[in-house]
Amino acid sequence: MSIVLASRESSKIVTEEEKQEQLAQLFKALVHPARIAILDILRNGEQCVCHLEANLGYRQAYISQQLAVLREAGLIQDHRDGLNIYYRIVRPEVFALIDVGRAMVGMEISRSPLNAPQTACPCPRCATKSD
Amino acid sequence: MSIVLASRESSKIVTEEEKQEQLAQLFKALVHPARIAILDILRNGEQCVCHLEANLGYRQAYISQQLAVLREAGLIQDHRDGLNIYYRIVRPEVFALIDVGRAMVGMEISRSPLNAPQTACPCPRCATKSD
């Protein structure tokens, strides 16, 4: 069940039916508010998991699970830097989806990611960057 | 569980949390290929249920169920004309979502709704219009 969005590198043939399945997976990834919140935080650039944990208020394992869903949907990518693992958006088009969706339900599009208590993230980058 | 998208008429207050829920409902409605296919047929204007039945190849009850989901998500509206009930899109923005999604998975955007055998629909309007 590890579906990956249209990989431009590989030259394998993708049937219409498979694309429909991928389309479903794409929207499925956006069904969960926690995943949208994660994408929202990544909107401004890559972030480590601890940053997400601190900003969203969910527990680490929970966030890792949601990240795995987004990763399998081909929306994000990770890379390690020392102890920390940083995630970044690989399909910025997803924000078009989120923004249109938000407009449809009457949400402001450019608002702060979440109303969580913005706990400080202990990782080196976060420490130097914003806190 | 009858969630309706931001109704401009009613002046009731919608919390951010409720909007997030609505956003989830919106994407959830798009997860199912049958529902996307229905929206696609309605893209060119309102159609009766029998038309959907004939074009999609699903059974009547099944289509009604999917229509109910789309209706509860606030994406479509029905109105009766004699024996037939016609459905139409009330949120054309949804096509922006579908089209962006399709582009992301590498689907052609302007293609015929479905590869079903295009059975003739017996309702008066369809009879005079296209068949």
Added chain:
DNA sequence: CCGCTACATGCAAAACTATGAATATAGTGT
């Protein structure tokens, strides 16, 4: 190599969704 930190994964119970079959309802023609 040991313990620590930062994440990921596996598992299982609860919650939710999909789907077919049966049944209900609402309008139409006689």
Added chain:
DNA sequence: ACACTATATTCATAGTTTTGCATGTAGCGG
């Protein structure tokens, strides 16, 4: 009022997702 057509709803079952908990793994510092 009756039978008929078009569509909706209900219900039960199978399948999937969610989510917390426990555990696993990979790199770092000593």
